[in-house]
Amino acid sequence: MNSNAQGPQYDLVVVGGGAIGLATACHSARKGKKVLVLEARKFFHHSGSSGDIMRMFRILYSTPEDTQRAINSLKMWHELEKDSGEKLLWMTGQLNFGSNKSTAGAQGEYKKVKEALTKLGRPCRPLSKEEIEKEFHLTNFKYDGYFSPDNGVMNVPLILRTFYKLAQRNLATLIEKAEVTAVKVDNESVTVKATVKEDKDRFSDAGTPRTYTAKKCVIACGAYTNEVLKNIQPQKKYKLNYAVWDMVYDYYATDPKIDNIYPGMWVYFGERTDELYYGFPPVPWGPPNLAKIGWESTTQKTMKLPNRTDERQDLVPARDDVKKTVDFIKNHCLGVEPYPVYSGNCVHPHFGDHNAVLDRLPDPHRNAVVCAGGWSFKFLPLYAKLIYQVTFENKNIEDLWKELSINRKAPDPQKAEKEKPVLQYDSGEGSSGSS
Numbered sequence: 001m002n003s004n005a006q007g008p009q010y011d012l013v014v015v016g017g018g019a020i021g022l023a024t025a026c027h028s029a030r031k032g033k034k035v036l037v038l039e040a041r042k043f044f045h046h047s048g049s050s051g052d053i054m055r056m057f058r059i060l061y062s063t064p065e066d067t068q069r070a071i072n073s074l075k076m077w078h079e080l081e082k083d084s085g086e087k088l089l090w091m092t093g094q095l096n097f098g099s100n101k102s103t104a105g106a107q108g109e110y111k112k113v114k115e116a117l118t119k120l121g122r123p124c125r126p127l128s129k130e131e132i133e134k135e136f137h138l139t140n141f142k143y144d145g146y147f148s149p150d151n152g153v154m155n156v157p158l159i160l161r162t163f164y165k166l167a168q169r170n171l172a173t174l175i176e177k178a179e180v181t182a183v184k185v186d187n188e189s190v191t192v193k194a195t196v197k198e199d200k201d202r203f204s205d206a207g208t209p210r211t212y213t214a215k216k217c218v219i220a221c222g223a224y225t226n227e228v229l230k231n232i233q234p235q236k237k238y239k240l241n242y243a244v245w246d247m248v249y250d251y252y253a254t255d256p257k258i259d260n261i262y263p264g265m266w267v268y269f270g271e272r273t274d275e276l277y278y279g280f281p282p283v284p285w286g287p288p289n290l291a292k293i294g295w296e297s298t299t300q301k302t303m304k305l306p307n308r309t310d311e312r313q314d315l316v317p318a319r320d321d322v323k324k325t326v327d328f329i330k331n332h333c334l335g336v337e338p339y340p341v342y343s344g345n346c347v348h349p350h351f352g353d354h355n356a357v358l359d360r361l362p363d364p365h366r367n368a369v370v371c372a373g374g375w376s377f378k379f380l381p382l383y384a385k386l387i388y389q390v391t392f393e394n395k396n397i398e399d400l401w402k403e404l405s406i407n408r409k410a411p412d413p414q415k416a417e418k419e420k421p422v423l424q425y426d427s428g429e430g431s432s433g434s435s
């Protein structure tokens with residue numbers, strides 16, 4: 001792979017056109033950078049982490065620092081709404097209820113979340129279990145809760161298309177069906193090799209190999225990040241220590257006679273970390289009278305993605321996971337039919353501390369920045385800004401948000417009690433040594 005003699009063609013090549021890749025492209029293009037996005041599949045596909053039609057925006061985090069970051073992100077979302085003329089978030093508020101003994105999980109720690117809200121002086125209304133039943137039609141619980149209005153449902157399809165459109169309007173080049181097969185990084189530039197499949201090649205393996213050069217590169221490949229890092233040159237055998245969670249989402253029919261069955265999103269915190277269930281109200285951009293309700297975990301956790309295919313045939317919602325939600329609905333959700341109307345799934349790279357990685361790679365790959373994992377949708381505008389600062393302004397993530405550093409340790413995603421470095425060096429089949 002030779003670099004272009006006239007210098008790099010682009011300021012930035014973004015590998016992966018999911019939520020993070022598109023947000024990054026949009027932000028950098030609006031900052032005047034010449035941007036290329038290479039996406040292995042079709043844009044807006046449902047085979048990565050950004051499928052489905054809704055995500056939670058919440059400021060409900062266990063520390064005041066993270067809560068404040070979410071508040072900052074909310075401001076950026078509102079600016080984006082103003083700039084794009086689109087309504088991207090539906091601010092419904094969120095009810096948290098459950099046990100004070102509940103430990104940290106995907107939604108933070110129940111008790112600490114409330115403390116963080118209080119510390120920052122954000123509004124928060126206590127609800128008794130009777131009020132929860134009356135307002136949210138959730139029954140058979142012994143717990144009270146609190147309602148925080150600064151939360152809402154994110155319109156995923158519209159958000160992705162808005163980033164795409166704004167990136168394009170700011171002269172970014174976005175190419176789909178372009179799978180990056182090699183990334184070569186040196187002190188001056190990045191050279192990326194991609195196999196570009198045209199639509200006419202849909203049913204064949206034929207592809208056109210192409211080479212692109214840029215000053216910088218952002219690798220935003222979600223659960224596929226390690227596949228790309230494997231092919232980085234000079235070869236370093238990098239590996240991020242995430243597990244791939246194959247997560248189910250289900251939609252359930254609600255009784256149309258009940259007006260406003262959920263006046264906001266809700267999260268139930270049981271005593272065990274994995275007793276975490278959520279619900280969304282039916283949304284104006286989705287099917288009427290269908291509520292997304294689910295278990296916030298998965299029984300499908302692996303350290304390696306199965307072989308990739310272009311179809312979703314290897315992504316089938318796990319029956320055991322659906323059953324957990326069905327049982328929860330039978331016991332607790334009034335006015336909801338306990339059978340999924342439809343289900344899908346998304347793959348998610350899970351780091352043991354639930355945070356993302358957003359950082360540049362170590363030498364000799366400092367011109368490449370990687371961003372993956374975490375419950376990142378709510379932070380997209382903020383991440384895009386941080387990625388820009390780390391990529392183009394030589395800022396250090398340790399100074400901006402150290403919990404996203406590639407150099408941190410996190411509980412091992414397989415054996416949670418053990419902390420391990422997030423960045424590892426693969427020392428051969430099935431084993432990995434830490435850096």
Ligand SMILES: Cc1cc2nc3c(=O)[nH]c(=O)nc-3n(C[C@H](O)[C@H](O)[C@H](O)COP(=O)(O)OP(=O)(O)OC[C@H]3O[C@@H](n4cnc5c(N)ncnc54)[C@H](O)[C@@H]3O)c2cc1C
Pocket residue numbers: 015016017018019020021038039040041047048049050051054055056057178179180181220221222223224225228247248249346347348371372373374375376377378379
């Ligand atoms: C079920 C579920 C629920 C969630 N709920 C929430 C929530 O409520 N709130 C919240 O804030 N976050 C939530 N998240 C997290 C959020 O959805 C993700 O953090 C976000 O969508 C990640 O986007 P991404 O761009 O990293 O990954 P992806 O969307 O997977 O994008 C990666 C892209 O890279 C492409 N790619 C891979 N390999 C290559 C290659 N070699 N060449 C080119 N392209 C390549 C893929 O095709 C893909 O399009 C949830 C995640 C899941 C799975």
